[in-house]
Amino acid sequence: MEKSKLLVKDLNLYYGANRALKDVEMEIRDKAVTALIGPSGCGKSTFLKCINRMNDLVENVRIRGQVLLDGENIYDRRVDTTLLRKKVGMVFQQPNPFPMSIYDNVAYGPRLHGVKAKQELDSIVEEALKGAAIFEEVKDRLKKPALGLSGGQQQRLCIARALAVRPEVLLMDEPTSALDPISTSKVEELMEALKKSYTVVVVTHNMQQAARVSDDTAFFLLGAVVEFGPTAALFSRPRDKRTEDYITGRFG
């Protein structure tokens, strides 16, 4: 757990002339949960998307600096984004299952990356659904449309879909903000379990959630990392006045 998985060096991101990330430095530990907190528009989601290059899809974005995944710069021109995104999966704020069956949703990634054999797909799908703690709820209706599931189930299905390509890092962009409290606690429990096998980076607006689930926390403000460190320390003895103000609810 002490080994670092991702190393972010001097990362700057510009939307046109607007500098949205400022000299971000971060060391994300392997098999740990790292939480990104901060007020809306502080750049935490933008930063998250930098880790699997989802910002490539946005127009007018320029990125300077390095993100090293196991020592390899993901912004190197030789990098294949398909391989990168296979290693670094993403779960979005709004559950976004595809309009197809539960099974096909989970099998989408493996099929994309070349798995064809029915038996192999079956076992990957089952394993992924179990990994996302939803297998028991859906095992009898794998062929039913995924859009018929409840919001919380849909989100866990999306987690299963991301797990099915066997990523090493899982990025979660406010994964519980669209869910009710019961579903939220299920997803939080899931994060605990996931960090045994994956490196998890989660953006959250919910301070208690960050405190509950994460090992490390980064506090973002206006595109810069104000404070980064072990969650327990950051929440109990913040070094920066702005961090203290934010986590005690004085602004944000």
Add this chain to the structure above:
Amino acid sequence: MTGDTLYHKKKRPLEALLLGAVYGAASVSVLLLCGVIGYVFAKGAGTLSWSFLTTVTSALKQTVGIAGNLVNTLYIIVLTLLAATPIGVGAAIYLNEYAKPGRLVRLIEFTTETLSGIPSVLFGLFGMVFFGEVLGLGYSLLSGAFTLTLMVLPLIVRNAQEALRTVPDSYRSGALGMGASRWHMIRTILLPSAIPGILTGIILAVGRIVGESAALLFTAGSARLLPRLGGGLLENVKKLGGKALESGGTLTIELYLQMQNGKYDVAFGAGCVLIVIVLCINLWMKLLAGRWKTR
């Protein structure tokens, strides 16, 4: 009675009048449509017979029939859709998924809009000169189909674009976030979700194809012959393919020519068949779209 009570329901004569007027307008439009269809069937039903549907009008054999025109109509529909659907859907995908919003996109959208406002006889003129003479296709079903392709392209592009636009962005980022290439995402997520909209465009296109006369008269011509079949399978396939290079009039052309000659019963008979064809194709497409949605 004092002003305190609620029991003063007022009569609002203007409201009732307007309600009556819109009901009236609605029923008139439905009745007119039913009336026209009913009239066509009343006039044409007498002409309809098995031989009318299966023979070709011939002075020599003394037969009156539209079999050749039926086949030509199917040829034109299939050939036009074969050309227009891939081009139209492809253009819509480019405009919606690849092109950066800007002047070029607006220009293409403007030209397709304009294309749909041009009278069809002008397409006929262009098709006759360009496909017929310059490309040497002469009067042929293929020349007619190419001409109609230009005409129905805007319908297909616009409907496909509309359908692609309604696919939520979260599907796109979901697929791309897993490492899908853009084309893979389009093929596996976008197109399946957009199929009902694309089919709507095709239905409208079929309507225009079946109803067209001016653009076809000078490109596909008015021949009534059936494809001459015989010989082995390969030979038949060749003959069926070769038919596309021959002249052929659709049902609408035949209807127009018979009307010109004062043969109203034959014209109405062809009209009945036309209506039935359009109805069948629409129902079939609706069924297809419905089945896609429930998947």
